[in-house]
Amino acid sequence: MADTLFPTTVIGSLPRPAWVRELILDRKDGRLSEEEADRLLGRAIEGALLLQERAGLDEITDGEWRRESYVKVFAERVRGFEPDLNPSGGLPYPAVVAPVEYYRPIATDEVRFVRALTKRRIKATLPSPYIIGRRMWHPELSKAAYPTREQLMADCVPILRQEIEAVREAGADTVQLDEPWLSTMVDPQFRDKEQVTDVDYEMDLCVDLINQTLDGIEGIATGMHLCHAHFDRKHGSEGPYDLIMPALARVRVGTISMEYATPVSGGLASLAAFPEQVRLGLGCIDHCERQVETPEQVVARVEEAMRYVDKERITLHPDCGFSPSVQNPMDLDEAYLKLKAMCEAAKLLRTRYV
Numbered sequence: 216m217a218d219t220l221f222p223t224t225v226i227g228s229l230p231r232p233a234w235v236r237e238l239i240l241d242r243k244d245g246r247l248s249e250e251e252a253d254r255l256l257g258r259a260i261e262g263a264l265l266l267q268e269r270a271g272l273d274e275i276t277d278g279e280w281r282r283e284s285y286v287k288v289f290a291e292r293v294r295g296f297e298p299d300l301n302p303s304g305g306l307p308y309p310a311v312v313a314p315v316e317y318y319r320p321i322a323t324d325e326v327r328f329v330r331a332l333t334k335r336r337i338k339a340t341l342p343s344p345y346i347i348g349r350r351m352w353h354p355e356l357s358k359a360a361y362p363t364r365e366q367l368m369a370d371c372v373p374i375l376r377q378e379i380e381a382v383r384e385a386g387a388d389t390v391q392l393d394e395p396w397l398s399t400m401v402d403p404q405f406r407d408k409e410q411v412t413d414v415d416y417e418m419d420l421c422v423d424l425i426n427q428t429l430d431g432i433e434g435i436a437t438g439m440h441l442c443h444a445h446f447d448r449k450h451g452s453e454g455p456y457d458l459i460m461p462a463l464a465r466v467r468v469g470t471i472s473m474e475y476a477t478p479v480s481g482g483l484a485s486l487a488a489f490p491e492q493v494r495l496g497l498g499c500i501d502h503c504e505r506q507v508e509t510p511e512q513v514v515a516r517v518e519e520a521m522r523y524v525d526k527e528r529i530t531l532h533p534d535c536g537f538s539p540s541v542q543n544p545m546d547l548d549e550a551y552l553k554l555k556a557m558c559e560a561a562k563l564l565r566t567r568y569v
C-alpha cells in the first residue's frame with residue numbers, strides 16, 4: 216500500500232444495522248447458536264465488504280460486524296473473562312477472573328472470511344494489551360487471578376503475538392493495535408476522572424507493551440490507532456497531542472493512526488513533533504459530525520498535514536471506527552458517503568501530487 220500515494224483505509228468498525236446488532240446480542244444471550252449467528256453475520260458482512268469496495272477503499276475490514284466491541288472481542292475469544300461484570304467508563308465490560316488462555320482465534324476467522332471475498336488489502340484489528348488491562352481488569356473482581364493490571368497486560372502480549380502470526384497466515388496485510396487510551400492522557404480532566412496519578416508511568420507502560428507485542432513481527436504491516444474515544448457522537452477526552460509525542464517517538468510500529476479531523480484534537484500543529492520514522496495515519500473524516508465532508512474539504516485537511524509530514528508517509532482514514540461497539544449505533548449511509556468522499560479526495564490528491 217505504501218507504493219500508492221495517499222492510500223485509504225478504515226480504522227475498523229462500520230455502523231452495524233439494527234438486525235446485525237440484534238444478531239450479536241442474541242448470540243451473546245444464547246437465543247441464537249454460534250453457527251447460525253456466524254452464517255447470518257457472514258451474509259451481512261458480504262454487504263459491508265461491497266460497501267467499502269464501492270466507496271473506493273484500498274484496505275478494508277469486515278466492519279467488525281462479528282464483534283460486540285473492538286475490545287470485548289478479546290474476552291469473547293480468550294479464556295479467563297466473565298462478561299458484563301465490570302463497570303468501566305460507564306458501560307458494562309467483562310472482568311478477568313482467571314488466568315488468560317488462548318484457545319481459539321480472535322480475529323483470524325474474520326480475516327479468513329474476508330480474504331475469500333476480496334482482492335483488496337485487509338486490515339486485522341486487535342485491542343492493545345494496555346487497553347485490555349485498563350478496561351477488563353478490576354481491583355476486586357480480578358485480584359485472585361491478577362493482583363495487578365500490569366500482570367494481566369503482560370499475559371496478553373504472547374496471546375496477541377500468536378494471533379498476529381495467525382492473521383498474517385490467514386491473509387491479513389496489516390495488523391492494527393487499537394490503543395485509544397494513550398491519546399486520552401492529554402486531557403487533565405480525563406486523567407482525574409480515571410484516577411491517573413502518574414501519566415509518565417502510564418505512557419511508558421503503554422508503549423513498552425506495544426513494542427513487546429510487535430517486536431520481531433515480520434511479513435505484515437503494523438499499525439497502532441489512537442483517538443479521544445467516542446460514544447454517541449461525543450468524545451471522552453479532548454486536547455492537542457503534544458504531551459504524548461515523545462512517547463510516540465519510542466513506539467516501534469509502521470503506522471500511527473491519529474484523530475485529526477475533529478476540532479477536539481486542537482488542530483494539526485502537534486504534527487510538528489510527529490516521529491519521523493513512522494507513517495502517519497491521518498484521521499481526515501470527522502465520524503462524530505453528521506455533515507458529510509466534501510472531497511475538497513478532505514484535500515485541504517491532508518494538505519495542511521503535508522506541512523508537517525512528507526506526503527509519502529501519509530495514509531488517509533476516518534478519525535476512528537464508526538461504531539466501536541453495538542451499544543453505539545451510527546448511520547451506515549452516512550459512513551458510506553464519508554468514506555466515498557475520502558476516497559475521492561485521495562484521487563484528487565494523486566492527480567495533484569505525483
Ligand SMILES: [Zn+2]
Pocket residue numbers: 226395440441442443444534535536
Ligand atoms: Zn478510535
